[in-house]
Amino acid sequence: MAKTGSKLTDLDDGALARIAVQENSQEAYGIIYSRYYAGVYGHIARYVSAPEEVQDIVMESFAKAFKQLPSYDPSKKFSTWMLTIARNTAFDHKDRDKVRSKGMETTSIENADKDVASVPDAAKSPEEEIIDTQMHEKFLASLDGLPELYREIARLCLVDNLGYKEISEKTGLPIGTVKTRIFRAKDLIARAMEESEE
Numbered sequence: 001m002a003k004t005g006s007k008l009t010d011l012d013d014g015a016l017a018r019i020a021v022q023e024n025s026q027e028a029y030g031i032i033y034s035r036y037y038a039g040v041y042g043h044i045a046r047y048v049s050a051p052e053e054v055q056d057i058v059m060e061s062f063a064k065a066f067k068q069l070p071s072y073d074p075s076k077k078f079s080t081w082m083l084t085i086a087r088n089t090a091f092d093h094k095d096r097d098k099v100r101s102k103g104m105e106t107t108s109i110e111n112a113d114k115d116v117a118s119v120p121d122a123a124k125s126p127e128e129e130i131i132d133t134q135m136h137e138k139f140l141a142s143l144d145g146l147p148e149l150y151r152e153i154a155r156l157c158l159v160d161n162l163g164y165k166e167i168s169e170k171t172g173l174p175i176g177t178v179k180t181r182i183f184r185a186k187d188l189i190a191r192a193m194e195e196s197e198e
Helices: 004-008 013-023 026-045 053-071 078-102 109-118 128-146 149-160 164-171 175-197
Strands: none
Touching: 004 013, 004 026, 013 026, 013 053, 013 078, 026 053, 026 149, 026 175, 053 078, 053 164, 053 175, 128 149, 128 175, 149 164, 149 175, 164 175
């Protein structure tokens, strides 16, 4: 049986990945998402400038990673595996934009997934580990710096990983309002993180 409650947050990435796959634990998936959201966002932002595009690619990256989680090799560093998928997804997105602007057909996403699987794992340098930690701290600081109107809803969505319906029920706000505030909160967080980089 998996550990329950806050104990899951004490597990390393490999154990979390195993529980997420074997028990279809939404909490384990949520912790992985919360743990890597800032790092993935910052990594993708290196290649894509528009905040709304970055957010879309972040979501696509996690969707791909969770789909491929059963094939994750726990002897490899999870952060490298996750950021490799994020980087390839960002490149795939940029390639699709280029092809679209030329009026040509896009390449298959399946091919991109195969490319991700074939990328060799490389240990992260201490500098990269520090950058990831700093990105997460900047993300949390940006979230805490949001106007009160957006802060609670953003935390429920991005940290607690609740869905629109759950947030609506918890706050008593209409789903449309929840969606609007989350969209605005993500934009404000992205801008704050960009400004902290300058």
